[in-house]
Amino acid sequence: MVYPIKSCAGIDLTSSPYDHEGFKFDRKWMVVDVEKNKQLSARDNRGIKLVRVFPIIKRDPSSPDGGVLEVTFPDSPSTPSFSVPLDPSPETLSGWDKYSGFILWGHSCEGYIAESTSLSDDGSPSEILSSYIGRRVLLVMNTPAPRPLDPDIPFDPSPLAYTGGSTVRYPDASPFLLCSTASLSDAEANVRAMARGELKSPLKEGCDPAPDASAPDAAWATSKRLLIERFRPNIIVSGVDEPYGEDDWQEIITGDNKSFLLPARCPRCMFPNVDTESGTRDPQMPNNAMMQYRKVDSLAPTKYCFGMYTVPVEASGVVSVGDPVFVRRSAVNPKLTDRG
Structure with missing residues (x-):
């Protein structure tokens, strides 16, 4: 996208x-x-x-x-x-x-x-x-x-096949944002669970921003969909075995044999609470549900994370729908033990 x-x-x-x-x-x-x-x-x-x-x-x-x-x-x-x-x-x-x-x-x-x-x-x-x-x-x-990458992203530019390091112009932090359909499905399931009272609302203390404590929109419990567009991804990967499996990816290779590095998780602001179909902001969702279980990164301990910042290794290439994605390197991405 x-x-x-x-x-x-x-x-x-x-x-x-x-x-x-x-x-x-x-x-x-x-x-x-x-x-x-x-x-x-x-x-x-x-x-x-x-x-x-x-x-x-x-x-x-x-x-x-x-x-x-x-x-x-x-x-x-x-x-x-x-x-x-x-x-x-x-x-x-x-x-x-x-x-x-x-x-x-x-x-x-x-x-x-x-x-x-x-x-x-x-x-x-x-x-x-x-x-x-x-x-x-x-x-x-x-x-x-150009603008440099977000300085909060821990990034080693040495594998890049071009000089000057990775830069952006108007994107927030990195050239691409990658996420998986498995993560979206899990996020939607947890939003529904909270709307049904099956997932407790997170504590306000230590949250940025503090969740709204009022009752959630009842439509979330049944029919309202959490669309991927709310999270503004560029690359959407299907077939990932576990929700947030992409958290542990360090390097992937796409169908045209081009490599991408995934240096960090993406901490989220309130943009995903904006319904892209109506142009209105939900005071709670998905922020409240995601803050309950996705405050996982020590670099942004008061925010929830969804998606991975992604940087191309080669200076150019093409990505197409249906391209296979191979995980070339992965390692357990440490999570916060205190989810608060």
Whole structure:
């Protein structure tokens, strides 16, 4: 999966090329809150409507810009869709302004202010998004300027087949996030168990953030699904024998004989509590259930973990649906003994 605009809806792909910074077009664009001078995230109330913004990749090899990214608003018929160049040529970029100095996870970043592929009375992409969200924002596209991996990730770059180490641009922490369908099924089962009163609510002490202690939405006990999109993975692996078996993977090889390193678990914020189908935030789930049994990592003892940060060893390759995944190296990933 890729998420062309950070915090917006994702796109299922049958195949995608990647480089050392992740899948092509993944988090290539981002919405910046001008007042705060930082990324606008759906994890926050002011940006929650972003999850219902749907980008569509439309490739056109005959175009100097490679096609367009069409952006639609299915929940807001009054909001016009717009298109921006998919892979802008140098000539196209020469007419775009650059916006610098906005903050992403403590780093000063820059981007090109994305312009529409055609003039419109509806306004620029940034103006349309500002009207939809209700605050002034800019739609920016990344520049070649990289960011280092999250410094909290214990990572040895020596196996990499490229110089300069692993970097990212607009992703939070690493080029890819990997998780398994077995882990998702287990998470959903535990959410249901808590909604039915079969799994006690976690203590507030030592939790970041503190769980909501009110009764959970009854729909979780029966029909409500925990969709994988809530966790924003790029690579989803089926056939793993045990839930969270990927915790112990250190290196995998995919179908085209390319290697990936898995240096650390991914500690989670409140983003997974946002229902990607409705654009609303659940005050409890899955956070409350996951905090009960997935506070497992000493690097983030107050957060629950789901998924693995993943870094490519080779500088480029292709990942396709159905590719076999081989675990080349694994070791028991220590877990916290005090789950609190």
